[in-house]
Amino acid sequence: xxxxxxxxxxxxxxxxxxxxxxxxxxxxxxxxxxxxxxxxxxxxxxxxxxxxxxxxxxxxxxxxxxxxxxxxxxxxxxxxxxxxxxxxxxxxxxxxxxxxxxxxxxxxxxxxxxxxxxxxxxxxxxxxxxxxxxxxxxxxxxxxxxxxxxxxxxxxxxxxxxxxxxxxxxxxxxxxxxxxxxxxxxxxxxxxxxxxxxxxxxxxxxxxxxxxxxxxxxxxxxxxxxxxxxxxxxxxxxxxxxxxxxxxxxxxxxxxxxxxxxxxxxxxxxxxxxxxxxxxxxxxxxxxxxxxxxxxxxxxxxxxxxxxxxxxxxxxxxxxxxxxxxxxxxxxxxxxxxxxxxxxxxxxxxxxxxxxxxxxxxxxxxxxxxxxxxxxxxxxxxxxxxxxxxxxxxxxxxxxxxxxxxxxxxxxxxxxxxxxxxxxxxxxxxxxxxxxxxxxxxxxxxxxxxxxxxxxxxxxxxxxxxxxxxxxxxxxxx
Amino acid sequence: xxxxxxxxxxxxxxxxxxxxxxxxxxxxxxxxxxxxxxxxxxxxxxxxxxxxxxxxxxxxxxxxxxxxxxxxxxxxxxxxxxxxxxxxxxxxxxxxxxxxxxxxxxxxxxxxxxxxxxxxxxxxxxxxxxxxxxxxxxxxxxxxxxxxxxxxxxxxxxxxxxxxxxxxxxxxxxxxxxxxxxxxxxxxxxxxxxxxxxxxxxx
Numbered sequence: 001x002x003x004x005x006x007x008x009x010x011x012x013x014x015x016x017x018x019x020x021x022x023x024x025x026x027x028x029x030x031x032x033x034x035x036x037x038x039x040x041x042x043x044x045x046x047x048x049x050x051x052x053x054x055x056x057x058x059x060x061x062x063x064x065x066x067x068x069x070x071x072x073x074x075x076x077x078x079x080x081x082x083x084x085x086x087x088x089x090x091x092x093x094x095x096x097x098x099x100x101x102x103x104x105x106x107x108x109x110x111x112x113x114x115x116x117x118x119x120x121x122x123x124x125x126x127x128x129x130x131x132x133x134x135x136x137x138x139x140x141x142x143x144x145x146x147x148x149x150x151x152x153x154x155x156x157x158x159x160x161x162x163x164x165x166x167x168x169x170x171x172x173x174x175x176x177x178x179x180x181x182x183x184x185x186x187x188x189x190x191x192x193x194x195x196x197x198x199x200x201x202x203x204x205x206x207x208x209x210x211x212x213x214x215x216x217x218x219x220x221x222x223x224x225x226x227x228x229x230x231x232x233x234x235x236x237x238x239x240x241x242x243x244x245x246x247x248x249x250x251x252x253x254x255x256x257x258x259x260x261x262x263x264x265x266x267x268x269x270x271x272x273x274x275x276x277x278x279x280x281x282x283x284x285x286x287x288x289x290x291x292x293x294x295x296x297x298x299x300x301x302x303x304x305x306x307x308x309x310x311x312x313x314x315x316x317x318x319x320x321x322x323x324x325x326x327x328x329x330x331x332x333x334x335x336x337x338x339x340x341x342x343x344x345x346x347x348x349x350x351x352x353x354x355x356x357x358x359x360x361x362x363x364x365x366x367x368x369x370x371x372x373x374x375x376x377x378x379x380x381x382x383x384x385x386x387x388x389x390x391x392x393x394x395x396x397x398x399x400x401x402x403x404x405x406x407x408x409x410x411x412x413x414x415x416x417x418x419x420x421x422x423x424x425x426x427x428x429x430x431x432x433x434x435x436x437x438x439x440x441x442x443x444x445x446x447x448x449x450x451x452x453x454x455x456x457x458x459x460x461x462x463x464x465x466x467x468x469x470x471x472x473x474x475x476x477x478x
Numbered sequence: 479x480x481x482x483x484x485x486x487x488x489x490x491x492x493x494x495x496x497x498x499x500x501x502x503x504x505x506x507x508x509x510x511x512x513x514x515x516x517x518x519x520x521x522x523x524x525x526x527x528x529x530x531x532x533x534x535x536x537x538x539x540x541x542x543x544x545x546x547x548x549x550x551x552x553x554x555x556x557x558x559x560x561x562x563x564x565x566x567x568x569x570x571x572x573x574x575x576x577x578x579x580x581x582x583x584x585x586x587x588x589x590x591x592x593x594x595x596x597x598x599x600x601x602x603x604x605x606x607x608x609x610x611x612x613x614x615x616x617x618x619x620x621x622x623x624x625x626x627x628x629x630x631x632x633x634x635x636x637x638x639x640x641x642x643x644x645x646x647x648x649x650x651x652x653x654x655x656x657x658x659x660x661x662x663x664x665x666x667x668x669x670x671x672x673x674x675x676x677x678x679x680x681x
Contacts, residue, residue: 017629017633024640067624067626067627068626103644105640105644108640109637109640109641109644112633112636112637112640115633119630127624127627128626128627128630131627131630131631131634132630134634135630135633135634135637138634138637138638138641139637139641141641142637142640142641142644142645145645146644146645148645
């Protein structure tokens with residue numbers, strides 16, 4: 001209970017919202033170094049929010065008219081999103097200063113987007129879900145177009161905005177159908193209403209399909225993935241990093257909650273959609289990435305592929321599935337933080353690295369950097385001692401327990417195909433002839449170095465003490 | 479009841495006619511004005527239905543914002559509207575075809591037997607008839623039950639504002655701005671400088 005009115009500020013979402021306003025004003029009134037100081041403040045605010053989420057055992061915010069919900073699963077994903085956002089703000093700071101893009105609004109937009117993600121993960125009502133998605137993506141549309149003198153950045157922003165608005169429209173139409181046929185917008189009430197029926201009627205199926213399409217767009221699952229490579233390519237590298245690391249976490253959590261809370265009794269209806277999305281994403285992610293020469297497009301296709309594996313765990317729809325998804329999401333975040341921390345500090349001829357072929361001969365000039373890239377790539381491909389393996393391993397275990405043998409075989413096949421392009425990067429670094437001495441240089445700030453070391457440490461050393469994360473994720477309830 | 483149907487037919491016929499004028503008027507500014515007339519009549523229809531809040535929102539949003547925006551665009555951009563109108567006859571048959579399809583669909587809708595509804599076993603949701611007017615009811619729900627959502631809407635608007643300012647505001651160099659404070663603090667000691675000028679030389 002609230003025994004003091006000021007305790008309301010200790011609710012993580014309200015705290016984050018208020019401190020985002022403070023950050024905005026802070027940046028506005030600072031004359032010098034506004035960008036750097038606001039970024040530091042934003043990181044500090046996000047750290048405090050993690051503490052609040054962690055210690056917030058009984059959330060009044062969640063219980064209020066059940067617009068938002070509260071569970072261990074939600075808290076886990078909230079902390080994951082906050083961690084991802086902290087890491088991406090830290091690693092992108094030097095990049096922004098390097099390309100002279102010093103708008104203090106960038107960290108503020110990241111904060112608002114993170115707020116939207118926290119609300120998205122916790123939402124328990126169709127309306128709060130919609131508003132949270134809008135808050136999250138509106139900030140990202142602006143962020144994608146933030147480099148306004150570059151045509152590609154503007155293009156990616158407009159493309160993301162138009163397609164995002166379209167998907168929101170489809171999502172809203174689905175919501176209106178679900179509301180019309182069940183008479184409620186609350187997840188639990190929808191579930192209660194539907195428990196009286198054996199199968200969904202046509203209108204509800206339509207609503208479900210529309211909402212699935214909208215959500216598939218947000219997680220960029222095939223066939224709604226078209227925007228991902230273009231937006232990733234056009235946006236400034238550090239914004240791409242944020243896109244790759246954080247919003248996926250929230251969207252995956254939301255798609256899990258949407259399938260498993262209101263429609264838990266209608267597994268057959270939604271699992272077909274998710275099954276298709278998952279298989280298509282895995283294979284398209286694996287095959288389309290082979291031909292890419294731009295590292296950002298390659299990472300975009302790789303993230304599409306990863307989403308496919310996470311959706312396998314959703315099709316499994318058992319406790320192991322939830323466990324697998326949280327482990328996979330954690331490993332996905334760590335690997336992306338590590339790779340972007342390196343990408344945002346690698347310069348080729350004073351330009352930030354874009355082409356994969358520029359990595360030629362990196363092993364001679366920067367052996368440590370190329371070794372770290374190799375480790376991350378092997379981990380992304382799912383090669384055993386690294387963390388990426390565990391994500392895939394638990395996903396396939398969950399699928400096999402649910403007797404989805406064909407799906408798991410397809411998943412392994414796609415994983416083998418995708419190993420090709422991850423290994424190709426290693427091959428370029430180690431075996432292609434080329435001079436990189438003096439051409440490629442690696443400058444990294446102290447803070448990003450810490451982030452990079454931490455994430456590499458987790459990637460390598462996860463095998464020695466996996467039980468910590470596994471026990472946490474096994475105890476999650478939706 | 480007669481008055482009710484009379485007003486209904488008045489509003490709806492003016493709405494339809496002005497909608498027709500929107501696409502047939504020669505002058506684009508007239509088109510926009512007819513669009514506004516059509517919106518206002520549509521909001522009159524909402525009032526007749528007892529949805530006065532929707533009616534006011536329609537006027538505020540569509541007339542106050544959207545139509546005025548149209549008017550701005552039409553007046554400020556140099557669009558050749560004669561050229562836009564070219565090919566009207568060319569597309570007429572296609573448009574007429576679409577219109578006929580719509581009319582047939584509407585006819586089918588009205589002619590089908592409503593009682594053969596497949597969802598008969600489910601009781602349809604009934605609107606709650608209440609004495610409190612709906613603006614008040616929306617307010618009562620919006621600021622109590624959905625207070626958090628209302629606040630989130632506010633944050634979304636704030637983000638939209640931050641976004642549009644960040645993406646468009648430019649600091650131009652070389653612009654002379656009036657500094658009122660420094661102008662007011664000028665006194666004789668700083669404003670006037672005494673110099674000794676030598677004969678036959680400049681300063």
